[in-house]
Amino acid sequence: MPNEELHIDAMPTKAFFVDMLVRDIPLERAVLDLVDNCIDGAKRMRPGEEPDFHGLNVSVHLDGDGFEIADNCGGFDVETARNYAFRFGRPEKAASTDYSIGQFGVGMKRALFKFGRYFEVHSTTTKQRWSMHVDVDTWERDEGNWYFDFANVEEGQFADAEVGTRIIVKRLRPEVSRQFASEHFKRQLSEMIRSHQRQFLAFGLAIDFGGLHLTNTDLRIRSGGQFNPAIEEFAVDDDTDAPVNVRIVAGISESSPTAAGWYVICNGRVILSADRSESTGWNSVAEQKDGIPKYHNQYARFRGAVFFSCRDSKKLPWNTTKTGLDASTTVWQLTFPKMLDHTRTVINFLNALDNSIEEYGAKASPLLVALNKETLAKEVEKFRGPASFSWNRTPQVPGPKTIKIQYSREETKIQSLMTALGVTSAKAVGEKTFDIIFEEQGGEDQ
């Protein structure tokens, strides 16, 4: 039998392939992927666990007609473009970026196809400059040819100011064009970029979104005096050359129902923010399971952050698209029980604070007064451990400690005592009768 008769054609059509590729990714996510690529470039330029990104910038512009993202983060060379960047899926031997946040070889292409039917990529390194233009309609019609062509390639010496990558997408898909034109979508997207990349913003990276300079979101924890957050640090796989370093910081901040909860940060990218779901131990089905109650606004001062960092990003507890938590990962399973302990500790404090406020009122609560007086808000990145959670357990009380007593008695009996004791409220009856019996039993001398 001739050879071709043994083969069944399973080659996808390009149109089908492109359609499948872009289907499952939300539009916001696709933009974030492109920003991640810029940040990976910055990480290659300035490696390390806590790099200085000052002077590096990313700018994103989008509207109903097109999309553009540009950075000065090193660019990528012809070799990388030819063999890796535009391949679908990351080849085995592709060099990986330490502490990378970009995805496994799909991010950029997927985003470009998702947005529109025409794109350009221009990149300049210190030694090369190249560009490419792809008309997706033309490319799709040419079945069997899976190549993209360079428009030009230049070798030379290029100044630092020129180095970087610029991507332009035009002929947007109609649904994408509508979204990119919407102010609401843009506001949401800028907030997502800001919160997801907060640590890189804190490292000094400048992100410009539609002309607006994004700043890192505030994740601050109060400390000072006798108040300190819990800090726990440990390493997983520390006998390998790619240990995962984990740092947990849990404490208290301003009362804010929208900011309270856990923040999970992998290689600088925030994958969960203000989380109060079961993923981080809250809101368990069984009320008392693991000792953490359901989230309630009484806990609006709770802030917790878990930082994971590893030069090999595959070891981190995120899903393959690096957009959310993968709770089944080893690292997460080792970390989660520890987070529960810290949550419980902070909750115990917040319950005590709540009792103190109930007892004395918000203005006079000794604990709240001490908290406000002794502590200052500090960026969560600045805390280093280990340290136990602590708080002022003996705040200055105006006079001796008091305890509230509450009870009910028949109304008519209380009224007759009000008359007998010459007081005008049920509360006064309670206080007066207590004082009488206390004196009768020997007063302060007992």
Add this chain to the structure above:
Amino acid sequence: MTASYRIIDYSLRPAKFAERKMLSEIFSRLKVFASLESYRYIGFGSIWFSDCILFHKALGVEDVISIEKEQAHKARFEFNKPYKGIRLMMGSAADVLPGLDWAHRSIVWLDYDDPLNPGILDDVRTVATRATSGTVLAVSVQAEGLVDKRPHLEEPLEITSAQGFRDCFGDARTPQDLEPAGLRGWSLSKTSRRIIRDEIDAGLHSVNAGRNPGQVLRFNQISAFEYADGAKMTTIVGVFVDHGQNGHFEAAGFRTLPFFRDGDEALRVKVPMLTPREMRHLDRSLPCNDSGQLDLGPIPEADGKHYAKLYRYLPNFASFEQ
């Protein structure tokens, strides 16, 4: 609630004294894992520091941490601290334990005065999810009766049924076969230990999922005690051992200790009511492996046998002699 150290003089509790000595004997065998001097002791020293003193003196442990939650009397604790090397850490165990450096091999004795409650189990889990191989954990709780003290209740509620237990501890911590009988008398002591043990296993299970096979930890129970100096108390003690160090555990010889207990049963520490003269009489035929060989004289057999079992660990009564 009045702090227990204001009610009980710990040094006058003979069964507790004996328990402490037996724990010390267990801990002394940890040297197969690492030198005892390199261990860290974590306990609740109260104002007496009996545990801290014994383990420092008998084992040579230098890094001693005493956790104390009665912040208001901090000065008094500092005053009673017998050695400079003891670090007093103010706060509840729940606050202090997670912030310690657990890469350190430790001897941990969570010696509560209270009956079992969810907070105690949380502390147990804190240790179980952090302990390294060679770390030993002892947990003591009162076993007179369980009380539900959840904050929304107007007053504490006695727990006498499985449902009551479930309401307070939650489904995950409630044994399937819990009967009212398991919540009263000495059975409660057994139930308490079993629930602590389950909590340790659950904590280990959650972290073992992320470990290489060689690093998977088990909790090997070494002993369990129950006694009633006043209130009924019970203790469970065991060591965390990873797969690679199982040989160490076997070599330590825990199994040959007369009070080795790795199941549901505990050693009931009953301090015999004997006069000093009677004790000296018994001492003359001790040690004695066959209790039939014991020269009892006029001493009741049960008391004599108890004495023979415990004499090495009992406090010295000589000073009471006229």
